Amino acid sequence: MQREFQRDVQALYKVFEFVGEFCVSARIDARTRFVIELTGEELFVNAVKHNPEGKGHVLIELERRNDAVEMAVTDFDADRFDPTRFEAPDTNAPLEQREGGLGIHLVKQMMDDVRYEYRDRTSRTIVTKKLG
């Protein structure tokens, strides 16, 4: 399944609707759905927040492949933003030293695989979550 979304945080509820439709049709359990929703939000909001002037919509694709779910989030007019090269925040740091960067960290920890492709200003993050 695939769907395009307006580049606006307020479109997030439509992203969740899409994930919900996919999870029902692909018979994805509630625990995995939570992880897909969270990852979808983090990647979608990242595209909106870091590229508010980008042209066009943000594409999200979801597919079940035997024992895994694959999700791809594509921005067709973006600078390179490679989450696989993102330095993890120090989650052991004391409170006063805590800063941002938690979203990508969550994605990398919750998903089994994170890949990134960039070509002709098309920025695409592909994540995989194993089932079972």
Next chain:
Amino acid sequence: MFEIKFGDQGEIVPVGRLDASQIDQAREFFEGVTTSKTIDLTRLEYISSVGIGVLISTQKRLSLSGKKLKLVNAKDQIKAVFRIVGLDRIFEME
């Protein structure tokens, strides 16, 4: 759908899904919190990094005056998210 309010015992009660589209409401609420509080997460169904960021920034601000937030009754998946970002090291959790 998200709402946040004070419970009968003065605890903070977030209800529903705290995602990026709801963050202004949460931020405004927590800006008004100036004393130590327990957050009862029984009815919180979902939280993403922006919501966690508001909890951390509130905890930081309160800690300057010796106050703190305590998190109770989080669902298992939300607890797992909190552990991934190390929230259990900077919040008391039950």
